[in-house]
Amino acid sequence: MNSVVAQNIIRFILLFAIQIIVLNEIELHGFINPYIYPLFILLLPIEIPTWLLLLLAFGTGLTMDFFTSSLGLHAAACVLMAFARPAVLDFNRPRGGYETGDRPTIKSLGFRWFLIYAAVLIVIHHVWFFLLEVFSLIGVLSTVSRIVISSVISLLLMLAHQYLSNR
Amino acid sequence: MQNFIQFILRFHALFLFLILQGLCLYLITREHHYQRSIIYKATDELTGTVYTGVTGTRDYVGLKDVNDSLVAENARLRERMLMLELMQISRKDLQADTEWIDSTRYEVFKYRAAKVINNSTDRIGNFFTINKGSKDGFRPEMGIVGPNGIVGVTKRVSKNFTTAMSLLHKDLRISSLIKNRNYIGTLRWNGGDPNYARLTDIPKHVNPELGDTIVTSYYSNFFPDNLMIGTITDMSLDGGSNFYSITLKLSTNFNNIKYVYGVEFEKFNELQQLEQKTYSE
Numbered sequence: 001m002n003s004v005v006a007q008n009i010i011r012f013i014l015l016f017a018i019q020i021i022v023l024n025e026i027e028l029h030g031f032i033n034p035y036i037y038p039l040f041i042l043l044l045p046i047e048i049p050t051w052l053l054l055l056l057a058f059g060t061g062l063t064m065d066f067f068t069s070s071l072g073l074h075a076a077a078c079v080l081m082a083f084a085r086p087a088v089l090d091f092n093r094p095r096g097g098y099e100t101g102d103r104p105t106i107k108s109l110g111f112r113w114f115l116i117y118a119a120v121l122i123v124i125h126h127v128w129f130f131l132l133e134v135f136s137l138i139g140v141l142s143t144v145s146r147i148v149i150s151s152v153i154s155l156l157l158m159l160a161h162q163y164l165s166n167r
Numbered sequence: 168m169q170n171f172i173q174f175i176l177r178f179h180a181l182f183l184f185l186i187l188q189g190l191c192l193y194l195i196t197r198e199h200h201y202q203r204s205i206i207y208k209a210t211d212e213l214t215g216t217v218y219t220g221v222t223g224t225r226d227y228v229g230l231k232d233v234n235d236s237l238v239a240e241n242a243r244l245r246e247r248m249l250m251l252e253l254m255q256i257s258r259k260d261l262q263a264d265t266e267w268i269d270s271t272r273y274e275v276f277k278y279r280a281a282k283v284i285n286n287s288t289d290r291i292g293n294f295f296t297i298n299k300g301s302k303d304g305f306r307p308e309m310g311i312v313g314p315n316g317i318v319g320v321t322k323r324v325s326k327n328f329t330t331a332m333s334l335l336h337k338d339l340r341i342s343s344l345i346k347n348r349n350y351i352g353t354l355r356w357n358g359g360d361p362n363y364a365r366l367t368d369i370p371k372h373v374n375p376e377l378g379d380t381i382v383t384s385y386y387s388n389f390f391p392d393n394l395m396i397g398t399i400t401d402m403s404l405d406g407g408s409n410f411y412s413i414t415l416k417l418s419t420n421f422n423n424i425k426y427v428y429g430v431e432f433e434k435f436n437e438l439q440q441l442e443q444k445t446y447s448e
Contacts, residue, residue, distance in 0.1 A: 021221050024287070033289045050180035058187045066210040067217070068287065069294050069330060072194030079191060083184040132195060133291060 004045060012060070015040050020067055037064055038125050041082055042118055046104055050086055057082030070133070077129035081121050088120050215328035218285040218296060226425075233425050240314035277431040278312070279304055286333070288361035288421045293333040295319065297427060300327040310389035310430040316396050316418040317341065318427050320389050329429075335361050335421055343396055344384040348373050351384045352413070354396060361421045364397065366413040373411070375399055381415050388438060390430060 019037045041057050061075030068074070089104070094113060106114045175182065226233075279299065286295040299305050301324045309321040311331050320339060321331040332339050335356050343354040343366060352368040366381060379399045385392035401414040432438075 020217065033287075051183050054180065054183050054187055058191075061191075066214050068290075069296075070290075072191040076188060076191035076195065079184060079187045083180070086180075132192075 008040070008044065011043065012040050016063065019064070024068070035125075038078065038081060038122065041078060041085070042121060043104060046089060046098055046102055050083075053082045053085060054079060073129060073132050076132055077125045080128045081125040084124050085121060088117060092117050092120075211323070211325040211328055211330070215284070215296060215298075215325070219298060222282070222284040222298075229423060229425060232423055236314045237426070243314075277433065278428040279431060280426065280428055281305070281329070282426055283424050284328075286421070286424060288333070288335055291337050291358045293335040293361075293421075294322070294330050295333050295424065296328055296330050297429075298328060299429070300325050300329050302326055304431060305329045305429050308389065308435075310387070310432075311427050312390065312394060312430055313419050313424050313427045315420070317383060317390055317394050318419055318421075318424055321429065333421065334364065334417065334419070341390075341396070342384040342386045343381050344392070345369065345373065345375050345399075346380040346382050346393075348375055348379065350375075351386060354381070354415075362417055363400070363414055364417055366399075366415055367410065369411040369413060371404060371409050371411065375402060375411065375413065377402070388432065388435065 015037050019035065023034050023036055037060065040060055041053070044053060044056065057078040058075055061073075061078030062071075064074040064078075065071050089098075092113060094109060102108050104114070104117060281297040281299040281303070284296050284298050287293045295318075297305075297311070305321060305324050307321055307324055311318045311321060317334060319331040319333045319336070321329050323330045334341070334354075337356065337358060339355070341354040342351060344351050345366075350369060350373045352366045354364055354366050356364040369375060377399055381396045381398065383390040383392055383394040383396060395418045397415040397417040399413055400416045402411050404410075405412055
């Protein structure tokens with residue numbers, strides 16, 4: 001158990017070193033920034049309890065946020081990704097289920113398995129991240145509340161029109 | 168009660184997820200609020216130190232570019248000096264009317280050199296960090312100028328570091344002037360290519376031309392007037408609109424800003440207080 005913890009701590013530091021020193025410096029077409037740090041969450045042991053997974057994801061995202069002054073953005077994306085992980089593990093279950101000693105890696109479960117697993121979770125992470133980034137500039141709550149309120153009012157107007165014109 | 172506890176335990180993952188997501192959304196929406204600045208105060212020094220290390224290695228690689236831009240800046244400064252000398256000479260000729268040259272604008276601005284230790288251009292709201300902080304006289308809402316033109320406006324200041332909103336930030340608006348038309352518009356950046364920004368509020372009758380120079384206007388509280396921003400590369404009149412949609416190429420290459428100057432406007436506080444009082448009346 002201790003070696004698993006140590007292994008993950010080292011992986012965390014290593015991934016963040018790559019992320020901050022190399023990847024954050026790369027500018028692809030000026031508008032693309034690749035992320036490798038979510039791999040830390042992907043590679044946590046399969047049998048990890050969900051609550052621990054969520055807390056670790058939150059901490060991971062927050063660490064990234066501190067380095068990019070985007071407080072909350074990466075954390076939100078990581079938490080959603082971690083929350084989806086058990087479900088993805090479940091539907092991507094190899095024939096015969098997981099065995100003790102299986103780890104969520106290519107070496108342990110094969111290329112095809114890892115590709116599906118990683119692709120689904122990374123898409124979830126990125127979609128949520130970029131949606132929130134757009135919203136955060138004007139405020140999530142104000143945007144969402146504007147969407148909700150104007151939807152409700154529009155709907156009420158249309159209903160009113162239906163009642164009035166059909167009489 | 169037992170049922171309730173069992174219910175919580177059964178769905179503990181869902182509840183924890185909702186709590187954490189809620190916390191994140193809360194943090195995101197608190198952009199300008201107190202809690203956020205407290206959290207950053209605790210972490211800015213740490214991340215700043217890491218970035219100083221990263222920058223150290225990067226500096227050697229970029230020395231040639233830095234040299235080039237310093238040489239260019241030297242040339243510009245020499246030109247400016249010459250101009251000022253000329254102005255002084257002409258002033259001596261015109262001693263009777265000392266108001267002829269408005270020197271007050273120049274005297275109230277002070278420049279403080281700093282180095283950029285972190286920078287981004289790939290987001291919609293870009294920030295950069297510089298290696299000087301409150302102990303070097305930096306404070307929030309201070310204009311930042313690079314060798315090739317304006318770069319941004321400071322946002323948060325800790326003891327040794329300052330973060331600033333880059334010109335490449337969706338929320339930053341700069342009052343700008345088309346130099347040879349003497350007409351003022353608003354500069355903004357809407358994401359996308361970090362080399363181009365947009366100028367709005369220029370009415371139809373101004374007739375700007377491709378290649379016209381855009382500089383800071385005399386209405387800005389962050390910058391002295393007449394600082395380079397960019398040149399017009401594209402413009403169009405949107406169907407039926409009375410205003411031009413102008414695209415300009417920024418004179419600063421935001422992918423390699425290294426050395427910048429904080430522009431200290433000595434009477435900033437006084438001006439701001441006066442304006443706030445006026446607006447709130």
